[in-house]
Amino acid sequence: MNVMREEDIVTGGSMSVEEATDRAARLMDQYGHLQGVSLIEPMVHEEFNGRITMTSSFGTEAAALLALVAEVDRDLPVIFLDTRKLFGETHTYREKLVDHLGLTNIKIMRPDEEKLEAEDPNGMLFASDVAKCCYLRKVEPLQRALEGYDAWLTGRKRFHGGERDALPVIEPAGSRIKINPLAGYKREDIEDIFEHRALPRHPLEAEGFLSIGCMPCTERVDPNTTDVRAGRWAGQDKTECGIHYII
Structure with a gap:
């Protein structure tokens, strides 16, 4: 279980919390049966044109x-969060994927240097x-990074388990709306995307790394495990970094 602290929560979209909640419900009624490209397309080009972003860890x-x-x-x-604790291979992979997919707008966000110096001087x-590190x-x-956006796309999936078991396709997140186009995808569906698109x-x-985050908090796992995120914060009472508590 993750402890959510007051300072871990932020609002910031142009909608009020009530407006975002109502709009998310309306969007679920209209689009909640969709997933993948069928969901991404209307969110990007119709519902939140110019006011939507996505986050990516550039992980597995x-x-x-x-x-x-x-x-x-x-x-x-x-949005790519460069925590200054990532594997070098993740940075290399990011560059390779950006080139492979022809992505043109990668926003690399890093920690505030003054805050790091004050709170984590020795890393x-x-x-x-x-x-606190997260x-x-x-x-x-x-x-x-989310300032100026009303919605953001995430790659979360229900099959990852834990707090993601009942993940909705569209959800209110304070004054923003969060879209989860892969929520209902299975592990084999993800494999199909990789294979069919090379x-x-x-x-x-x-x-042996099935889920990859920061180097100090990521471990190899048994490739046959059903818990894809078993190597994240292994042995600790923690399953999420906290970014999905941002509302």
């Missing part, structure tokens, strides 16, 4: 959503307060 499954988005709009802003905060390196930068794989996947 990230290419699936990126490929579908590229089919709809290669110029859609893609070891992850060892004593992992939640906040400084991921949550706060994403708060800044997408490159994250180089660390072959080394």
Whole structure:
């Protein structure tokens, strides 16, 4: 279970919380039966034209959503959180995927250097307060990156389990709306996207990493495990970094 702190929550869209909640309900009624490109297209070009972005970790499954988005709009802003603790292979993979898919608008967000110097001067905060480390390196930068947007696309899926078991396709997130085009996809559906579109794989996947985040908090797992995210914060009472608590 993750503890959500007051400072981990932010509003910031142009809608009020009530307006976002009502609009999400209306969108679910109209589009809730859709997924993949069929859902992305109206969200990007009709409902939130110019006011929608997406986030991507450029991890093992990230290419699936990126490929579908590229089919709809290669110029859609893609937010990438460079925590300064990522594997070098993730940066290399990002560059490869961007080139492969022809993406044109990658927004690389980094932690605030002054805050890092004050709160994590030796870069070891992850060892004593992992939640605070995630906040400084991921949550706060994403708060800044989302300014000016009313909606954002995520690659979350129900089969990842945990808090994602009942993930809706469209959900209110405070004063914004969150779209989850792959919510209902199965593991084999993601594999089909990779195979049919000849997408490159994250180089660390072959080394036993099924879900890839920051280097200190990511471990190899048994490739036969049903828990795709088992290698994230292994042994800790934590399953999410906190960015999906941003509302």
